[in-house]
Amino acid sequence: MSMEILFLGTSAGIPTKKRNVSSIVIRRGGEYLFIDVGEGTQRQAVKAGIGIRRNMKIIISHLHGDHVLGLIPMLQTLCLFKRDIPLDIYGPRGIKQFLNINMSLLDIEPEFMINIHYLSDGSIYDMGEYTLHAIKNEHCKYSYSIAIVEKPRPGKFNPEKASKDRIPVEYWGRLKKGEDIEINGKIYYAKNYVSPPYRGRKIVISGDTRPFRKMIKFSKEADVLIHEATFANDKIDRSIETKHTTAIEAAKIAKAANVKVLILTHFSARYEDASILVEEARKIFPAVFAAEDFMRIEVPLPKKHLESSYPHGY
Numbered sequence: 254m255s256m257e258i259l260f261l262g263t264s265a266g267i268p269t270k271k272r273n274v275s276s277i278v279i280r281r282g283g284e285y286l287f288i289d290v291g292e293g294t295q296r297q298a299v300k301a302g303i304g305i306r307r308n309m310k311i312i313i314s315h316l317h318g319d320h321v322l323g324l325i326p327m328l329q330t331l332c333l334f335k336r337d338i339p340l341d342i343y344g345p346r347g348i349k350q351f352l353n354i355n356m357s358l359l360d361i362e363p364e365f366m367i368n369i370h371y372l373s374d375g376s377i378y379d380m381g382e383y384t385l386h387a388i389k390n391e392h393c394k395y396s397y398s399i400a401i402v403e404k405p406r407p408g409k410f411n412p413e414k415a416s417k418d419r420i421p422v423e424y425w426g427r428l429k430k431g432e433d434i435e436i437n438g439k440i441y442y443a444k445n446y447v448s449p450p451y452r453g454r455k456i457v458i459s460g461d462t463r464p465f466r467k468m469i470k471f472s473k474e475a476d477v478l479i480h481e482a483t484f485a486n487d488k489i490d491r492s493i494e495t496k497h498t499t500a501i502e503a504a505k506i507a508k509a510a511n512v513k514v515l516i517l518t519h520f521s522a523r524y525e526d527a528s529i530l531v532e533e534a535r536k537i538f539p540a541v542f543a544a545e546d547f548m549r550i551e552v553p554l555p556k557k558h559l560e561s562s563y564p565h566g567y
Contacts, residue, residue, distance in 0.1 A: 254282045254382075256454055256552040258477065258516075261297035262289075263544045265461075265483045265497070265519045266319050272546050273297050274319035275519060277479065279401060279456060281383070285309040288399060288458055294323035295330055301547055305330055312372075312385070313344035314460035315396035316351060325355045332363050339366040343378065343385065345395035346371060372397045383453065388471050390462035392496045398460050398471060403453025407431065408558070410447050420446075449558040456552065457512075461519065463493065464502045472510035476552055479544070480506060481519035482530050488521075500530035504537035518544040 257280045264272035274291030278298070285306045287294070290313065295305060305327060313321050324342075331340065340363075342348065349369045356362070370378060374389035374397075386400040410429045420441055424434050431443045457472045459480040472478050483497035492499050500517055507515035515538055520527050527543035534541040 256281045256456075258456065258479070258550040258552065259301060259303070260518065260544045260546060260548045261294055261301060262291050263518045263520060263546055264319075265481070265521050267522055268293065269522050269525070271525070272520065274323075276323065277458060277518075278303065281401075283308050286401065287311045289314055289320040289460075290323040290327055291319045292322040295327045297546065305334065307336065307338060309340070310380075311340070311342045311344075312399060313342070313348055314399060314458070315345055315393055316347050317393065317461065320461070321348075321351065324352070325359065325361070328352075328356065328363065328367075329359065329361050331365070332361060336363070336365045339368055341368045341370060343370045343372055343387075345397060347395060386471070388467055390460055390468070391465045392461040392463065396460055396462065398462060398468060399458045400471060400475070401454075401456045403455070405450035405453055406554070408448035408450050415446050452555050452557055454552050454555060459498070459503075461496070462498060463496045464498055464506060468506055469509045472506065472512055475510065475512040476555065477514050477516060477550065478507050478510065478512040479516045479518055482517035482534065483519050483521050485524070485529055486533055500534040501537060504534035504541060507538045507541065513540065514550075515541040516544050516550070517541060 259278040261276040261278060262273035264274050268274050273293050275289040276291050276294040276297065277288045279286040285308065287309060290311060298304060372387040376387045378385040383401055383403040386402060387397040390396050390398045407429060415425055427434050428443045428446045431447065433443050434441050455475045456477045457475045461481055480503040481498050482500040482503045484492045484499050486499050486501050489499055503517060504515060517530055517534060524530060531541055531543045
């Protein structure tokens with residue numbers, strides 16, 4: 254199944270001529286996960302050619318304006334589109350109050366159910382073929398880093414061996430699923446006919462935060478780590494004051510976590526060109542890039558088999 258990351262907003266705090274405020278979309282097959290919905294997100298989505306989809310979920314990392322103020326207009330649009338299926342929103346404590354107050358003031362009365370799911374430190378939501386993980390980070394009282402972790406894919410079935418051992422074809426489906434079977438009193442073990450499972454993809458989004466130790470374990474072996482890099486290293490004091498991360502600090506986390514690719518985002522408006530941040534980060538971790546609005550990244554399926562150290566995504 255295809256998986257793509259689309260950046261709709263990469264600026265910190267305020268929009269600029271080139272960058273809107275925070276929003277990332279992860280498209281997995283026909284499902285769309287909006288991670289943060291800053292002001293103007295739905296217009297960015299329309300410009301990107303994805304619009305507001307029926308098969309979508311929304312995840313809010315924390316309740317600062319540049320991450321959530323686009324949510325109410327999006328809900329209003331969904332009402333105009335006469336959405337009639339439930340919408341799942343995952344967010345911090347206070348998200349329900351935020352929605353209720355604003356929808357009441359603006360007389361927004363959705364005809365669809367809004368299901369609120371609260372994030373907490375260590376929370377895990379089973380989404381079917383993948384899981385949503387959250388850990389408390391170091392930005393504000395209720396702010397979270399997010400991980401999307403696919404469940405393992407079945408290993409490759411060996412039909413030649415099954416045929417050689419004269420296992421009837423009608424049993425092959427059970428072997429493919431990892432089930433041991435018994436035929437005429439003899440047990441055939443699935444592990445002898447199917448290779449070990451393949452690990453799923455793992456995408457981690459830091460949200461706004463100061464660096465913190467748990468982030469390394471949380472991001473371990475991620476295919477993509479999307480980490481905020483609000484400031485260059487000469488603004489470290491400002492970074493500490495506002496509880497943000499520098500590009501060098503993000504690179505150190507990526508290196509320690511052994512991620513495949515680091516994507517920097519959430520840039521201060523002072524950086525019209527983010528190349529200075531990338532240059533600083535690459536001194537620590539070479540596989541780093543700066544996110545741009547409307548940039549798309551395809552995340553390929555891993556070819557590695559599942560290892561015992563990778564049972565729960567982090």
